[in-house]
Amino acid sequence: MPDLTGLDAVTEAVERGASLPEVVRAAARALEASLAVTDAWGATLAVAARSPAEERSLLAGGEGIATAPLRVADEIVGTLHMRARTEPGASIVRLLTTMIASEVERVRAPALASEGAAAAFLGAIATRELVDRAELLARAGELSLPLEGGASMIVARAHPQRPTEEGWRARVRAISERGARAVASHSIAALSERDGAGAAAGAAGVEVLLLVPGGDEALARRAGESVLREMEASLPGCTFALGRSRVAGDPAELARAASEALLAANVAEGSPQAGALSFEETGAYRLLLSTMSENPRELQRFYEETVEPLVGYDEQYETTLVQTLDSFLEADGNVAGTAQRLYTHRHTIYYRLERVRELTGLDVSSTDGREKLSLGLKAMRVLGISTARGPATEEGAAGGRVPRGAPRRE
Numbered sequence: 001m002p003d004l005t006g007l008d009a010v011t012e013a014v015e016r017g018a019s020l021p022e023v024v025r026a027a028a029r030a031l032e033a034s035l036a037v038t039d040a041w042g043a044t045l046a047v048a049a050r051s052p053a054e055e056r057s058l059l060a061g062g063e064g065i066a067t068a069p070l071r072v073a074d075e076i077v078g079t080l081h082m083r084a085r086t087e088p089g090a091s092i093v094r095l096l097t098t099m100i101a102s103e104v105e106r107v108r109a110p111a112l113a114s115e116g117a118a119a120a121f122l123g124a125i126a127t128r129e130l131v132d133r134a135e136l137l138a139r140a141g142e143l144s145l146p147l148e149g150g151a152s153m154i155v156a157r158a159h160p161q162r163p164t165e166e167g168w169r170a171r172v173r174a175i176s177e178r179g180a181r182a183v184a185s186h187s188i189a190a191l192s193e194r195d196g197a198g199a200a201a202g203a204a205g206v207e208v209l210l211l212v213p214g215g216d217e218a219l220a221r222r223a224g225e226s227v228l229r230e231m232e233a234s235l236p237g238c239t240f241a242l243g244r245s246r247v248a249g250d251p252a253e254l255a256r257a258a259s260e261a262l263l264a265a266n267v268a269e270g271s272p273q274a275g276a277l278s279f280e281e282t283g284a285y286r287l288l289l290s291t292m293s294e295n296p297r298e299l300q301r302f303y304e305e306t307v308e309p310l311v312g313y314d315e316q317y318e319t320t321l322v323q324t325l326d327s328f329l330e331a332d333g334n335v336a337g338t339a340q341r342l343y344t345h346r347h348t349i350y351y352r353l354e355r356v357r358e359l360t361g362l363d364v365s366s367t368d369g370r371e372k373l374s375l376g377l378k379a380m381r382v383l384g385i386s387t388a389r390g391p392a393t394e395e396g397a398a399g400g401r402v403p404r405g406a407p408r409r410e
Contacts, residue, residue: 007092010099020103021046027096033084034058037070037100040077040167041174045104058083068093070101076166078104117143119190122209125153126192126258133252140251145186150215153245153257154180155192155265156227158238159205172206172235179230180210183223187212207265209258217247221278228276241269242276263288266384288382299379306376309359311385321359322377324352328364329374 009026018026020037028035028048036058037046049055058065058081070078080097121139124130130139140147158172173191180187192207212223224244231240243264245257260279267285268277279286288299310321324342328349331337335353339346353364362369 007095010096014099014103020100020107021048023100023103024048027100031082031084031088031092031096032086033082033088036081037104038079038081039104041171045078045107054083068097070097070104072101072105077101114143115190118188119193122188122190122211123193125211125254126209126262128255131252131255133250136251136254143188145188145211146213147251147254149213150247150249151211151213151251151254151257152217152220152223152247153254153261154210154212154224154227155243155258155261156208156210156231157205157241157265157269158208158231158235159240160235160238162237169206172231173208175230175234176208176210176227179227180212180223182230183226184212184214184219187223209261211254215247215249220244220247224276224278240275241265243268244276244278246279262384263382267381269381269384269386285378285382288378296383299383303376303379303383303385306360306362306372307380308376310356311380313355313359319352321352321356322380324349325356325364325373326377328353329370329377333364333370 007030010023010030013023013026024035024037024046025048034049034054035047036044036049036055038044038059044059047055047058049058057063061067061081062083064083066082066084068080068082069076070080078101080100082093121130121143124139125136130136137147145151156176160168169191173189177187177189180189187210189208189210192209210223210227212220214220221244224242228240228242231238243261243266245260245264248254248257263285264277264279264282267282268275307322307325310325313319314321320342324338327341328335328338331341335346335349339349342349356373357363357369360373362373364370364373
């Protein structure tokens with residue numbers, strides 16, 4: 001059982017504001033143990049071990065290694081890794097983990113303050129509260145952001161395909177920022193707080209807004225690629241969507257750039273094969289940017305009048321009417337081509353298109369019907385509305401044809 005007097009050295013180190021590694025070394029002596037401290041994202045902050053091999057064993061979770069979460073209030077700020085010679089008392093371990101957690105939080109405080117300032121800055125840009133050039137540059141100066149030469153905006157989303165751990169949202173932000181800073185060292189990132197961000201990213205998804213200083217389009221493109229690459233490498237079991245704006249030569253244009261990045265992310269979201277898109281690559285969707293920014297209710301209304309019934313039907317019955325319509329339009333209205341794209345029988349396609357007509361009142365065989373439905377799909381993606389992608393279970397799907405006299409769902 002470790003001597004309680006050993007705690008005096010830990011208390012003394014904390015009181016005089018010693019470094020975190022010094023506090024951890026004092027705790028290791030008090031516990032008669034080897035210790036390592038990692039932050040909430042797994043980065044090593046301090047180690048007190050007898051050898052490099054012992055350090056590797058601590059961090060790898062080798063035999064005989066115990067771990068304890070470091071908590072401040074309800075937030076986990078890190079993990080204590082320990083191999084003790086003798087079993088320490090639970091009360092001593094709890095006391096020391098509380099003290100070390102407080103020190104980790106103290107070390108993190110400047111970074112957290114910087115994160116808070118970056119989040120406020122990016123939030124003000126995204127909501128168009130900050131458009132005055134002089135004020136924008138002044139606030140950028142407080143964050144040491146070199147914006148005089150221009151900048152670009154990125155919206156990055158991660159969708160977990162399995163349960164996430166505590167602190168996952170903050171980890172996604174940190175990973176996104178790390179990817180951008182690998183190319184442009186002054187880049188900043190913040191979790192999106194805009195209305196609808198949760199719906200766009202999915203129930204458990206995360207949306208991150210990034211600013212990349214620099215007026216070079218090639219640099220902006222590399223930053224976007226680096227963010228996506230870092231997310232793919234660090235977040236297994238997730239899918240991603242990323243949108244990048246054009247470079248804003250004037251800092252006062254950053255609000256416009258944020259809207260461009262959001263639109264590109266929404267379009268990428270509706271085209272899973274794309275993964276990442278620049279605003280320049282969104283094609284006809286660009287025509288809807290001003291409507292999204294200036295009159296989103298009108299865009300919402302057009303969506304409701306066209307394809308919303310299909311989205312609701314797909315969600316209720318786990319069908320794929322939206323996907324079928326999208327593929328039909330991409331195939332230039334060719335049913336055989338659509339059937340080939342979806343690996344199904346053309347009779348099934350005819351049935352689904354008839355269901356589209358019944359639900360929307362728009363006939364895909366007419367030019368006007370196709371144009372309205374095509375714009376409706378674009379409005380859906382610009383608005384960031386995701387669709388169900390369940391199996392095709394409507395009548396006729398199994399055999400490739402509608403059974404004679406079969407009742408239809410209404």
